[in-house]
Amino acid sequence: xxxxxxxxxxxxxxxxxxxxxxxxxxxxxxxxxxxxxxxxxxxxxxxxxxxxxxxxxxxxxxxxxxxxxxxxxxxxxxxxxxxxxxxxxxxxxxxxxxxxxxxxxxxxxxxxxxxxxxxxxxxxxxxxxxxxxxxxxxxxxxxxxxxxxxxxxxxxxxxxxxxxxxxxxxxxxxxxxxxxxxxxxxxxxxxxxxxxxxxxxxxxxxxxxxxxxxxxxxxxxxxxxxxxxxxxxxxxxxxxxxxxxxxxxxxxxxxxxxxxxxxxxxxxxxxxxxxxxxxxxxxxxxxxxxxxxxxxxxxxxxxxxxxxxxxxxxxxxxxxxxxxxxxxxxxxxxxxxxxxxxxxxxxxxxxxxxxxxxxxxxx
Numbered sequence: 001x002x003x004x005x006x007x008x009x010x011x012x013x014x015x016x017x018x019x020x021x022x023x024x025x026x027x028x029x030x031x032x033x034x035x036x037x038x039x040x041x042x043x044x045x046x047x048x049x050x051x052x053x054x055x056x057x058x059x060x061x062x063x064x065x066x067x068x069x070x071x072x073x074x075x076x077x078x079x080x081x082x083x084x085x086x087x088x089x090x091x092x093x094x095x096x097x098x099x100x101x102x103x104x105x106x107x108x109x110x111x112x113x114x115x116x117x118x119x120x121x122x123x124x125x126x127x128x129x130x131x132x133x134x135x136x137x138x139x140x141x142x143x144x145x146x147x148x149x150x151x152x153x154x155x156x157x158x159x160x161x162x163x164x165x166x167x168x169x170x171x172x173x174x175x176x177x178x179x180x181x182x183x184x185x186x187x188x189x190x191x192x193x194x195x196x197x198x199x200x201x202x203x204x205x206x207x208x209x210x211x212x213x214x215x216x217x218x219x220x221x222x223x224x225x226x227x228x229x230x231x232x233x234x235x236x237x238x239x240x241x242x243x244x245x246x247x248x249x250x251x252x253x254x255x256x257x258x259x260x261x262x263x264x265x266x267x268x269x270x271x272x273x274x275x276x277x278x279x280x281x282x283x284x285x286x287x288x289x290x291x292x293x294x295x296x297x298x299x300x301x302x303x304x305x306x307x308x309x310x311x312x313x314x315x316x317x318x319x320x321x322x323x324x325x326x327x328x329x330x331x332x333x334x335x336x337x338x339x340x341x342x343x344x345x346x347x348x349x350x351x352x353x354x355x356x357x358x359x360x361x362x363x
Contacts, residue, residue, distance in 0.1 A: 044241040117134075140251075
């Protein structure tokens, strides 16, 4: 009875730390964006994305040092899929998200491109040291380009930022950012530990725990940022955080892990055949969906969440060796075709509508 109470307390404490940490990080990042002449979107794509990818980096580097670098691939690929389908799905259900043109024209295509690059690099069965350097170079180039463009296009910071009061606000924002990151990391660790113990007490298979608690656990910071950002009217920072995290996870986390591993990070056949393509398809599907909607409403959130649950169901069925695997795959394929067909029809209608508006004579 006491153990059950402690586990419930741990779950609640972890959630509270995540929510408070997300709120502090959003406030600090937004303040620093204004002071540095950067938009909240750019801060979400860079600073916040790097901070919330810390759990993935810790897990991947630890796996490489302990002689199991292959876990890094599953961590990165799984986290990106969770970020797009689960995190954005839940965030859109809580509060609709509006997305700006930069995300559609630059950031999401970069995320898709990095995913495709990883898929190509992994065709030989590993991500080697040279591959890691290439992924890191892509991340650095993207980050520098994003910051430079933002500083050129964003209005200069107010003159009074140089005053003691302005410097005081900057220090405050830095403190909020650091404390927010610490609470996010601590909260995710507390929540993952408590949830893992609950799963063990209930007799759930370790594989299922890994596919659910661990995969989702390292993405909890992104989820907290998205929900808090969406509710607080900072959808640009929220979406930027997810897109930026996808780029950081592939370019930074996997790039660093490949360097740490030394002999390269092995990528097994199932990851190349299923998980990597699913990750790329998720980001590409998000790009198409946003091109049609210019944002994510609650219906879109339900579609993303449903896609994640379908993928998770496949992982469970495949891992357990269920005889229903083939039937499940066929049913999921039919459902996927229906969803893709619906999105394609909506895209064609949107293109026709915009074309008609562009051809309409001015009045």
